[in-house]
Every structure is written in structure tokens, then in C-alpha cells.
Amino acid sequence: MKKKIALLTCLLISSFSMANQININKAFSDNCSTYLNKEKRISTITLGEQDVNNKRAFFTITLRDGDANTKEISVLESVGNDYGKAMFQLMNTAYLSNSNIKITGCLTNKISAASISYK
Numbered sequence: 001m002k003k004k005i006a007l008l009t010c011l012l013i014s015s016f017s018m019a020n021q022i023n024i025n026k027a028f029s030d031n032c033s034t035y036l037n038k039e040k041r042i043s044t045i046t047l048g049e050q051d052v053n054n055k056r057a058f059f060t061i062t063l064r065d066g067d068a069n070t071k072e073i074s075v076l077e078s079v080g081n082d083y084g085k086a087m088f089q090l091m092n093t094a095y096l097s098n099s100n101i102k103i104t105g106c107l108t109n110k111i112s113a114a115s116i117s118y119k
Contacts, residue, residue: 032073032106035063039100039117043069045091047079056080061091061111063101073103076110090114 040063047059056078063070075091077084094101094116105113 031071032103032109032111035070035073035103036106037102037104039102040064040070041098042091042095042101045088045095046072059088059091061101074110076107076112087111087114090116 042061043064044062045059046062047057057080058074058078060072060074062072075084075087077087079085079088091101091114093099097116097118099116099118102115102117103111103113104115105111
């Protein structure tokens, strides 16, 4: 019960805050299947614009792997639509709460589904 309350609190806090380490870059690292069903913590969130005219910003995440970081992993949607905004909020919540994220689905080798758990 305490873990659920902690995650809910982090979700509410993340609605009003942003990660303190967001890089601006191109977000085209298609290697989701490498990390499918593995639980790790997010090290960085990287935003990158692909379609400037339509105001679509795509993003990647980097996971902690022991003392090192993984390669960037692309997220399927951009922050320009509701699904992408929800996925970005999930990633941001996991980052801010230092929770584990588990990539549960890949489509075109980009993250299409994920879950977070506080440990």
C-alpha cells in the first residue's frame, strides 16, 4: 500500500515538475528489443525533433546498467499526441521517483509499452 501511495505521489509531483537532466538531440535509436522485459532505472531522457513543421518531438531514454549506461532506446510516439505525452509522463515519473522501468512491448524496435515499479 505504501508503494502505491509513493508511486501516486510521484505521478502527481511529476505532473508539475520535469526531469533535471533532459538532453536535446536526435531521437532515432531503434534498439528496443535488446532491453525487452528487463527492469532497470532511467539514467537520461533525450528529446529530439524529427518533424519541425508538425511540432512533433520524439524522445529516447538511457537506462542504468550497473555502473554504466545502456545505449539510447527510442520511444514509439512523439510528445505531440496524447499517447506520446502519456508515455513521456510515465518515463518522467520513473526517472523522478528513481523507480524501475520495464519495457513490456516494442513496435518497429521502439518502446510501445512499459511499466514502472518502485523497489
